[in-house]
Amino acid sequence: MSQMIRAAFISALGQDPVIRDVPPPVARPDQVLLRMGAAALNFADLLKAKGQYQEPADPPFVPGLEGAGTVLSAPAGSGLVAGTRVVVSAPGTMSQVMAVDPGAVQAIPDAMTLEQAAGFQVAYGTSHLALAGRGALQAGQTLVVLGAAGGVGLTAVQIGAAMGARVIGIARGADKVNVVRQAGASDVIDSATCPDLRAALRDLGSADVVYDPVGAEPGEAAFRALRPGGRFLVIGFAGGRPPVLPLNHALVKNIAIHGFYWGGYRGLDPQALRDSIDALFDLFRAGRLDPVAGATLPLDDLAQGYVMLRERRSIGKVVITL
Structure with missing residues (x-):
């Protein structure tokens, strides 16, 4: 080739990406070469661009942590052949061609588009592995999802409902409330008009599991609405800071607080990641999951996608076509 x-580049920390024409990468004999079709933005991309992500990168670097494409070439024994459509989980997905290790890719269902697949892994994988694993969510229990109209929030609503839980979604504004209800939430609280989230949740019967990608005051309020024996899942801090959780309440009420970082499972338990994605693909094939793209933008408009994410104007994932 x-x-x-x-490809997109973060040229300096604190700056939005710029698009450049560059030579294509050359894959090593043990790598898969991919023609990328789409990539998705995550809140982590904003943090990485500011040098605040837990896995930092020195500029210039290609942004993007997940995407989808088609295999151009693959090493023997990888189980992949040219033409296979795959998802990829690796840094640098905002490029038309990339070379990755075979373990970073996974074939996708025939009915799934590359745009759907691009934003599937991190959001759906986070929610599935967190809820089914650390959260131990059971059918009939009550799940509260903060930031329920966001990229990971909507997936938690869908997966919680698919697992047979009663889902209470928290979102801001009528449009987002409607989207969350359509995703499967039994009840939705509009945070724009709710003066006391803790009281509102208690009026709805409190929670067995809280899924919190927001942190700050909403996370603190939801924590206080947990039932004895509840589980609090720390997913992220889109609200700007971690929630300040009263550990005396955790002690007295036997509440478990679990931090969950999907990317960390690449080293902690990579097989659990693959098994989770396989289970999610089965749910997709059965029609029980409906990936929602908040916006689909061409690569030239990537900086606009960063602004949408920063200002929380997206519903679902922001997907970049390549």
Whole structure:
């Protein structure tokens, strides 16, 4: 492959990405070469661009942590052949061509588009592995999802409902409330008009599990609405800071607080990641999951996608076509 390709770059920390024409990467004999079709933005991309992500990178670097594409070439014994459509979980997905290790890719269902697949792994994988694993969510229990209209929040609503839980979603604004209800929430609280989230949740019967990608005051309020024996899942801090949780309440009420970082499972338990994605693909094939893209933008408009994410104007994932 000799022609130039297009890729995004973070040239300096604190700056939005720029698009450049560059030579294509050359895959090592043990790597898979991919023609990328789409990539998804995550809140982690904003943190990485500011140098605040737990896995930092020195600029210039290609952003993006997940995407989907088609295999151009693959090493023998990898189980992959040219033409296989796959998802990829690796840094640098905002590039038209990338080379990755075989363990970073997984074939996708025939009915799944590359745009759907691009934003599937991190959001759905986070929610599935957190809820089914650390959260130990059971059918008939009550799940509270903060930031329920966001990229991971919507997946937690869908997966919680698919697992037979009663889901209470928290979202801001009528449009987002409607989307969360359509995703499977039994009840939705509009945080724009709710003066006391803790009281509102208690009026709805409190919670067995709280899924918190927001943190700050909403996380603190939801924590206080947990029933004895409840589980609090720390997913992220889109609200700007971690929640301040009263550990005396955790002690007295036997509440478990679990931090969950999906990317960390690449080292902690990579097989659990693959098994989780396989289970999610089965749910997709059965029609029980409906990936929602908040916006689909071309690579040239990637900086606009960063703004949408930063200002929380997206519903679901922001997907970039490549």
